[in-house]
Amino acid sequence: MSYILDALQKNQREQNPEGMSLSLHQGRQRSPAMKWLVAALTLVVVLNGALLAWIMFEPASDSSPTGPAAPTAASPSNPPEPRPRVRQPAPSTPAERPVRVPTVRPTQSPAPATVALEDLPQREQTIYNDLQFSTHLFTDVQSECVVRVNGTSLRVGDSFKGLTLTRVTEMGAVFAERRDGKLRHVEVPVVERLGE
Numbered sequence: 001m002s003y004i005l006d007a008l009q010k011n012q013r014e015q016n017p018e019g020m021s022l023s024l025h026q027g028r029q030r031s032p033a034m035k036w037l038v039a040a041l042t043l044v045v046v047l048n049g050a051l052l053a054w055i056m057f058e059p060a061s062d063s064s065p066t067g068p069a070a071p072t073a074a075s076p077s078n079p080p081e082p083r084p085r086v087r088q089p090a091p092s093t094p095a096e097r098p099v100r101v102p103t104v105r106p107t108q109s110p111a112p113a114t115v116a117l118e119d120l121p122q123r124e125q126t127i128y129n130d131l132q133f134s135t136h137l138f139t140d141v142q143s144e145c146v147v148r149v150n151g152t153s154l155r156v157g158d159s160f161k162g163l164t165l166t167r168v169t170e171m172g173a174v175f176a177e178r179r180d181g182k183l184r185h186v187e188v189p190v191v192e193r194l195g196e
Helices: 004-015 030-054 122-129
Strands: 114-116 133-137 146-149 153-156 163-170 172-179 181-187
Touching: 122 172, 133 172, 146 163
Parallel strands: 114 181
Antiparallel strands: 133 146, 146 153, 163 172, 172 181
């Protein structure tokens, strides 16, 4: 290693006969203000990293944002009650492990079948024949669908003349009606009847 260093120094002397030597390590002295600036920036970066790590790895709290709002100040007359935490020991043998029993849910009555308007008896079609459609706006999102009947804009869930709009289809609308105590859905072709 010293042979290499000696050769480099000799080469420098030959190239600079005036005696000016170039050092391989020309270090600048930093001013005290620059040292403080570097130290302050380093401290800020480290604190930001620690804050980010704390935020990302913070354990989840027991309160849920969808639950009831927690009181902002604890009053002496109503101290918060601690929740008991019960830990059950893990079963030690496979025979002691709990068996999952399927939950039996009460059966709901099936949704009424949709009937086409043309399949209804003529006397039951009269309420639908009086409807004049001027607008039919269909999208995949039912809450954005609109049907204009006799000058009234209806969205899914709106009622008109005892009929409730339950769904808008690509070619028509489905209304719910109650006849003889039974609920049924009737699909009315709207696109064919626009402007009548």
